Amino acid sequence: MPELPEVEVVRRGLDRWVSGRTVDAVEVRHPRAIRRHTAGAADFADRLKGLRIGTARRRGKYLWLPVTGGGPAAQSAAEGITPVITPSVTHGLAVLAHLGMSGQLLVQPQDAPDEKHLRIRIRFADDLGTELRFVDQRTFGGLSLHDTVPGDADLLPDVIAHIARDPLDPAFDDAAFHDALRRRRTTVKRALLDQSLISGVGNIYADEALWRARLHYERPTVTFTRPRTAELLGHVRDVMNEALAVGGTSFDSLYVNVNGESGYFERSLDAYGREDEPCRRCGTPIRRRPWMNRSSYFCPRCQRPPRPR
Numbered sequence: 001m002p003e004l005p006e007v008e009v010v011r012r013g014l015d016r017w018v019s020g021r022t023v024d025a026v027e028v029r030h031p032r033a034i035r036r037h038t039a040g041a042a043d044f045a046d047r048l049k050g051l052r053i054g055t056a057r058r059r060g061k062y063l064w065l066p067v068t069g070g071g072p073a074a075q076s077a078a079e080g081i082t083p084v085i086t087p088s089v090t091h092g093l094a095v096l097a098h099l100g101m102s103g104q105l106l107v108q109p110q111d112a113p114d115e116k117h118l119r120i121r122i123r124f125a126d127d128l129g130t131e132l133r134f135v136d137q138r139t140f141g142g143l144s145l146h147d148t149v150p151g152d153a154d155l156l157p158d159v160i161a162h163i164a165r166d167p168l169d170p171a172f173d174d175a176a177f178h179d180a181l182r183r184r185r186t187t188v189k190r191a192l193l194d195q196s197l198i199s200g201v202g203n204i205y206a207d208e209a210l211w212r213a214r215l216h217y218e219r220p221t222v223t224f225t226r227p228r229t230a231e232l233l234g235h236v237r238d239v240m241n242e243a244l245a246v247g248g249t250s251f252d253s254l255y256v257n258v259n260g261e262s263g264y265f266e267r268s269l270d271a272y273g274r275e276d277e278p279c280r281r282c283g284t285p286i287r288r289r290p291w292m293n294r295s296s297y298f299c300p301r302c303q304r305p306p307r308p309r
């Protein structure tokens with residue numbers, strides 16, 4: 001699964017190459033890629049035709065493109081670089097991209113050969129010579145069109161209204177996150193992966209941030225103090241921003257790409273995937289434990305398990 005930094009790289013690429021363009025034609029080449037659009041492929045294609053793509057947006061690992069049909073207020077919302085609050089725009093439409101395990105959004109020259117796993121093609125009504133392609137080998141991903149949450153400045157698709165803001169979002173509320181941590185009877189890694197509390201933190205980034213914060217993944221959140229929460233959030237943001245800084249160099253090309261591997265980040269990992277390798281802080285071998293059908297990597301010395309209660 002792509003994690004937040006990879007999705008942000010795709011968002012920037014879409015913003016650079018697709019935002020502001022008007023859809024001319026949509027070709028759905030595989031019904032599975034459109035299955036979340038319950039009205040079907042023909043409806044998806046008909047409704048998108050003639051709409052203009054707005055600023056690409058992201059919350060956690062969710063990525064969407066607001067679309068507008070014209071009119072001065074709608075036009076200005078579509079053109080905005082930062083969230084535009086236009087009183088007359090109360091709700092609209094957005095294309096939600098589900099990248100799944102292997103989904104890719106590619107901006108390709110129109111005459112480039114079709115990819116083997118090309119699922120959806122979107123052509124634009126301009127002479128830029130490129131088109132947007134959704135390519136997905138395993139077809140767990142897809143595109144769908146949704147109403148946006150009424151009055152929402154981010155033009156959030158209604159189906160992801162329950163997804164919390166991510167820690168890189170300037171509007172993320174640290175104090176509210178701390179209060180929610182204290183209220184929940186949960187443990188810290190479960191909380192970090194709970195998309196209704198904080199979005200965009202996957203297994204890799206959770207392990208990395210916990211290692212930096214010297215926190216065991218099973219530590220109960222009810223014990224957290226404000227400074228501890230603040231320190232943890234700081235590490236989460238550092239890990240993500242470092243990944244973005246490394247991955248962010250590849251977006252400014254014609255090839256907008258995401259795939260399941262975060263290879264560019266692997267070499268700088270401190271905990272995740274490093275079983276039996278020495279902790280970079282104390283030299284103790286990193287351990288791996290099964291955790292909710294996944295794994296947790298941690299240093300048994302730096303990250304002491306909580307005492308049984």
Ligand SMILES: [Zn+2]
Nearest residue numbers: 279282299302
């Ligand atoms: Zn250690």
